[in-house]
Amino acid sequence: MEATARVRQKAGWRSLSERNGRRRKVRPILLSIMPLCFGLILTSCQKETASQADVVAQTVATPTPIAITKSSNSQRHNLKIKVGLDSPSDLKVTTGSSIQAGQVISDRLSSKQQLINQRQSLLFQIQQLQQQQRYQNAAKENELEPLKLAIKTSSLNLQQFRANRRYTNRAYQQLPTLTASELNRETQLEQACLSAQSRLKQAESNLKTARVSDENQTRSLERQMRSLDKQILIAGVTRSPYSGTVKKIKIVGQNDSELIAEITISTETSQTQNTANNDESQIQTSTSSVTNLKPNISLTATRVHDGDTVKAKEGNQEYRIRLACIDAPELKQPLGYKSRDNLLKLISQSNNRISLQIIDTDRYGRKVGLIYSTQGKLLNLQQVESGMAYVYDKYLNNCPQAQLVKQAETIAKQKRSGVWGGNYTPPWEFRHDKTRN
Known part of the structure; x- marks a missing residue:
């Protein structure tokens, strides 16, 4: 045992009591060192946190673009x-x-039949009225002939009497008693001539009044005919x-x-949605003019004046509307009526119901805005697409759909549609020349 202990001592082995004693000596030293170590570690962590905060601050101060991805559903x-x-033959689609x-x-003939019968009856009335008017006008013109003949006869009698007078003008002045009978005869002939002329004037005036009345009746019936034609196109x-x-x-x-x-x-x-990499940030692209638009107003169009001006109402409220972003030819210009008819056709396709989005009010009190059909089509844009209007560059800054109408005008130019099919004067130049002249 002693030999084994000596071997272990030479090899560096220590007994359990020696090891425990050494531990008791080292433990106080470790306990005194540990607070210092913890302090050093905490200080280094604070420095590292501060450096990371500086990096974050620098990163925030420099804006970086957010990647946008478009997802179409x-x-x-x-x-x-x-x-x-x-x-089944009334169906127009397969x-x-x-x-x-x-x-x-679909197009139902039975819904139109009553209107067609009314139209035929109205057409018969127009034909009868025109025939009656021709007979009456011919009769009244025949009545003028005797009156014209009476004027000629009375004028001739007066001339003959004056040519065959027995006395001179001096005798008529100085001898009134002697010439009284002849003076009375001359006066009667003059009155007869004036009376014949008066009767002819009255007959001509009556004939003119009758013709105006006949024309008004014919126009009224023709207006009813046009109204029935429109109803026939829509009915059924x-x-x-x-x-x-x-x-x-x-x-x-x-x-x-x-x-x-x-x-x-x-x-x-x-549906196209813009999503950012960060779910909490969403980017919406809009212009100030669009965000300031008023809500849509549902109206009924009552009159189309030209290719960019419409009258509409809702209840007792009436609106005069000037289509924004565009300028259509004036009615006195070539294609003026064609542009108006094209806008009228677009509005009639939605049964004269339109939706107005007001942008501004012009100096004439008209509401300047965008007009949509019941199908959601922008009529301002369709006028430009068909070549029936120009883009009004002067007021394009106030146009929410400026990019779309410019693209539509480019397409119309390429197709040479409407106003781009010839050498036409733009309406703003036409108005300027008219004002100058």
Whole structure:
């Protein structure tokens, strides 16, 4: 045992009691050193945190662009429309055909028949009235001939009497008793001539008044005829409120007066959303002019003055509207009436219902704004696309859709549509020249 202990001592082994004693000596030293170590570690951590904060501050101070990704989500919807028919031949679309919003999908003759009968009756009245007017005018013109002959006869009698007088002018003045009978005869002839002229004037005035009255009656009937023509075009016509593809046509019911058809239209709607890398930040691109727009007002168009001016009302409130962003040819210019008729056609496709978005009020008190159809189409843009209006560069800064109308004008120029198909004077130059002259 002693030999083993000596070997272990030489090899560096220590007994348990020696090790415990050494530990008791080292422990106080470690306990005194530990607070100092913790302090050093805490100081170094604070320095590292401060340096990281500086880096973060520098990063925030320098703005970096946010990457934007566009995600397009498209969805297909099956929309159903029920229409009344007299027979399947009233349908104007077939399964699988593509249709646009506002396109006619059915046209019923029975709905128009009463209006057609009224039109035929009105046409017969116009023809009878015109024939009656011709007879009356001919009779009144014949009445003028005897009056003209009476004037000639009385004038001739007066001339003959004066030529065959027995006395001189001096005798008539100095001998009134002797010449009284002849003076009375001359006076009677003069009155007869004046009376014949007066009767002729009155007859001519009556004839003129009758012609004006006849023209007014004819114009009134013609206005009724035009109104009936417009009603005939609209009556019984069903237009599609959607653009898409006709997926299915099915007869779903029938009664004593009509068939009920159900038309299924497949439409596709796309929604484009801008998403940032950071979910909490969303970027919306808009101009100040758009954000300041007032809400849309639903109106009924009552009159189209020209290619960029419309009158509309809702209840007792009437609006005079000047289409923003564009300038159409004046009515006295070439294509002036064509531009007006094109705008009238666009408005009539939505049954004269429009939606107005007011941008400003001009010096004439008109509301300057964007006009949309019931299908959501911007009519200002469609006028430019069809070449029926120019982009009004002078006021383009106030136009929310400036980029779109400029693109539409470029396309119209390439196609040489409307005002771009010839050497026409822009309306603002036409107005300037008219004012100067």
